Amino acid sequence: xxxxxxxxxxxxxxxxxxxxxxxxxxxxxxxxxxxxxxxxxxxxxxxxxxxxxxxxxxxxxxxxxxxxxxxxxxxxxxxxxxxxxxxxxxxxxxxxxxxxxxxxxxxxxxxxxxxxxxxxxxxxxxxxxxxxxxxxxxxxxxxxxxxxxxxxxxxxxxxxxxxxxxxxxxxxxxxxxxxxxxxxxxxxxxxxxxxxxxxxxxxxxxxxxxxxxxxxxxxxxxxxxxxxxxxxxxxxxxxxxxxxxxxxxxxxxxxxxxxxxxxxxxxxxxxxxxxxxxxxxxxxxxxxxxxxxxxxxxxxxxxxxxxxxxxxxxxxxxxx
Numbered sequence: 001x002x003x004x005x006x007x008x009x010x011x012x013x014x015x016x017x018x019x020x021x022x023x024x025x026x027x028x029x030x031x032x033x034x035x036x037x038x039x040x041x042x043x044x045x046x047x048x049x050x051x052x053x054x055x056x057x058x059x060x061x062x063x064x065x066x067x068x069x070x071x072x073x074x075x076x077x078x079x080x081x082x083x084x085x086x087x088x089x090x091x092x093x094x095x096x097x098x099x100x101x102x103x104x105x106x107x108x109x110x111x112x113x114x115x116x117x118x119x120x121x122x123x124x125x126x127x128x129x130x131x132x133x134x135x136x137x138x139x140x141x142x143x144x145x146x147x148x149x150x151x152x153x154x155x156x157x158x159x160x161x162x163x164x165x166x167x168x169x170x171x172x173x174x175x176x177x178x179x180x181x182x183x184x185x186x187x188x189x190x191x192x193x194x195x196x197x198x199x200x201x202x203x204x205x206x207x208x209x210x211x212x213x214x215x216x217x218x219x220x221x222x223x224x225x226x227x228x229x230x231x232x233x234x235x236x237x238x239x240x241x242x243x244x245x246x247x248x249x250x251x252x253x254x255x256x257x258x259x260x261x262x263x264x265x266x267x268x269x270x271x272x273x274x275x276x277x278x279x280x281x282x283x284x285x286x287x288x289x290x291x292x293x294x295x296x297x298x299x300x301x302x303x304x305x306x307x308x309x310x311x312x313x314x315x316x317x318x319x320x
Contacts, residue, residue, distance in 0.1 A: 051147025
């Protein structure tokens with residue numbers, strides 16, 4: 001419980017601080033800052049696509065942009081939602097839409113899917129998303145990830161390649177796609193030694209790197225994406241200046257960039273659902289299985305959004 005001395009949960013008090021290249025510190029987002037960078041980039045919608053961790057990022061974004069309400073109805077098990085962010089109380093010309101869709105593997109099929117009724121149409125829940133994405137007339141910032149639901153490199157690579165091909169087939173060259181890297185959990189998150197961040201990746205790897213749930217394969221998955229996007233960038237050459245609407249500036253295909261949250265997240269074993277902050281939450285003493293993958297909010301996923309915002313500033317012609 002909060003006290004005068006410790007009013008905030010400890011996992012919310014850490015900051016990602018750059019000590020080698022101080023000018024490269026992560027900039028934190030709020031509503032005004034996000035409204036400005038979306039306007040500078042010419043984007044009128046941000047679309048979060050992914051599994052339950054992607055939903056976590058979407059909810060974090062909603063809160064970081066100053067909203068006190070929950071983006072979905074309290075008690076609703078429908079994971080998908082869409083809300084408008086109001087940028088100016090006097091008019092709506094700079095408002096932007098936030099769309100969140102759950103898909104644990106980014107695949108689509110004709111099978112019924114309903115999380116509330118436990119209808120799974122893939123390894124878990126893969127709600128349709130492509131029609132909703134491509135039918136929107138304005139430019140979109142698209143945050144995507146498959147989720148940690150693949151046990152083989154081949155299956156992951158095929159799914160990622162199919163996703164990129166699908167994006168290109170929609171002919172939305174002015175959209176910006178950020179692929180969020182896949183992050184593992186921390187199998188010992190409930191132990192006292194895991195109640196604060198690791199000082200380095202080596203500290204993480206020494207105790208937490210595990211083949212449980214194929215978490216150890218995520219390094220290879222992320223490496224494949226990084227190399228594929230680097231090759232794509234070389235093929236495309238120089239990009240247009242974001243926000244330039246002139247016909248001569250339209251690129252041949254959408255820009256796809258890497259949003260690499262892996263390094264900062266593996267160093268955060270604290271703040272998980274089973275980290276011991278909540279007596280009723282799954283933990284080593286409860287009869288429920290431990291959850292050392294998902295985080296409470298506020299928590300580490302907030303920094304995924306801050307990193308995203310910093311990346312958008314780098315893409316924006318206006319910068320800071």
